[in-house]
Amino acid sequence: MSRWEPNARGRLEESALELYTEQGFDETTVAEIAERAGLTERTFFRHFTDKREVLFGGQDALLQLFVDSIGGAPEAVSPLDAVGAALATAGPFFESRHLHARRRQAVIAANPRLQERELIKLASIAVAIADALRRRGTPDSTSTLAAEAGVAVFKVAFDRWVHKGRRDQLPQFIGDAMDELRAVSSS
Amino acid sequence: MSRWEPNARGRLEESALELYTEQGFDETTVAEIAERAGLTERTFFRHFTDKREVLFGGQDALLQLFVDSIGGAPEAVSPLDAVGAALATAGPFFESRHLHARRRQAVIAANPRLQERELIKLASIAVAIADALRRRGTPDSTSTLAAEAGVAVFKVAFDRWVHKGRRDQLPQFIGDAMDELRAVSSS
Numbered sequence: 098m099s100r101w102e103p104n105a106r107g108r109l110e111e112s113a114l115e116l117y118t119e120q121g122f123d124e125t126t127v128a129e130i131a132e133r134a135g136l137t138e139r140t141f142f143r144h145f146t147d148k149r150e151v152l153f154g155g156q157d158a159l160l161q162l163f164v165d166s167i168g169g170a171p172e173a174v175s176p177l178d179a180v181g182a183a184l185a186t187a188g189p190f191f192e193s194r195h196l197h198a199r200r201r202q203a204v205i206a207a208n209p210r211l212q213e214r215e216l217i218k219l220a221s222i223a224v225a226i227a228d229a230l231r232r233r234g235t236p237d238s239t240s241t242l243a244a245e246a247g248v249a250v251f252k253v254a255f256d257r258w259v260h261k262g263r264r265d266q267l268p269q270f271i272g273d274a275m276d277e278l279r280a281v282s283s284s
Numbered sequence: 285m286s287r288w289e290p291n292a293r294g295r296l297e298e299s300a301l302e303l304y305t306e307q308g309f310d311e312t313t314v315a316e317i318a319e320r321a322g323l324t325e326r327t328f329f330r331h332f333t334d335k336r337e338v339l340f341g342g343q344d345a346l347l348q349l350f351v352d353s354i355g356g357a358p359e360a361v362s363p364l365d366a367v368g369a370a371l372a373t374a375g376p377f378f379e380s381r382h383l384h385a386r387r388r389q390a391v392i393a394a395n396p397r398l399q400e401r402e403l404i405k406l407a408s409i410a411v412a413i414a415d416a417l418r419r420r421g422t423p424d425s426t427s428t429l430a431a432e433a434g435v436a437v438f439k440v441a442f443d444r445w446v447h448k449g450r451r452d453q454l455p456q457f458i459g460d461a462m463d464e465l466r467a468v469s470s471s
Binding site for chain 2: 175213216239245274282
């Protein structure tokens with residue numbers, strides 16, 4: 098078998114999600130994932146540190162997208178608008194991964210330890226967004242509030258998109274949830 | 285030793301926090317906590333299931349306070365105002381525990397696993413607040429957004445109160461952070 102496998106990462110993700118869905122996350126081994134993908138365990142570990150990273154590895158890339166977007170926002174843009182624009186960059190990121198996202202969500206919902214990991218990842222995204230706002234000169238507590246509110250908006254919008262949206266609708270759902278947050282805060 | 289120990293729970297909490305501060309949470313045993321409090325391990329386990337519960341046991345009572353307050357809010361009160369009023373009930377709850385809260389915060393900040401536990405507890409408070417809002421008839425996503433924004437407000441206010449506030453200032457800090465959230469959301 099050659100060292101380079103075409104789309105090995107994608108095949109491993111696909112196989113892992115199938116197995117987590119069919120038989121549960123805890124019951125699935127890396128050997129089974131590699132076998133289903135027609136690849137070796139060695140290849141698995143070239144792409145992922147463990148079977149949990151198949152579910153959470155992408156979030157670091159997402160976090161970096163958000164942070165870069167906030168860093169590049171014009172000075173005149175308000176903190177929450179900068180967060181809203183950053184969240185919308187998740188649209189293209191997830192557009193080709195709608196089914197993947199839906200399956201992933203179901204796997205996580207079925208496993209309390211994965212839910213905890215998801216919470217911790219979301220909290221680390223909020224911390225990174227708040228730091229990015231602070232670097233733009235937003236006051237400390239305003240940064241924290243805008244970041245936490247932004248992550249709440251993202252959770253609501255993402256959940257709706259996963260269950261009820263079309264693949265290209267995530268940015269629209271984020272905009273709608275942001276409007277809802279503004280409505281909640283002004284009443 | 286009689287079965288009833290005056291203020292055993294308070295003495296155990298005090299001793300536990302002292303030891304966690306002096307030598308670290310992981311390094312402290314229940315036997316040491318009981319010894320420092322002049323009580324037995326048996327007495328410890330009548331009050332707490334384990335040494336972690338000394339830090340997190342109070343949050344269930346807090347969650348119940350919040351839920352009861354939202355359940356009792358007049359119908360005309362907006363969701364976010366109901367959340368704000370609920371959060372303010374934490375004032376009397378924490379007023380006699382300012383030093384305790386400060387020490388607890390320092391112990392948690394020093395230990396990543398305790399930070400994770402704190403995040404999960406705060407997330408469960410957000411879920412409970414959202415459920416309480418839904419029971420009042422607030423739409424699903426509005427309930428989630430108001431609850432998550434409320435918990436963000438609480439985190440910011442509590443942190444400020446622990447580090448910079450007087451013991452009676454928590455409700456005021458919650459009001460200030462709520463105003464900040466509204467300002468962030470309207471700009």
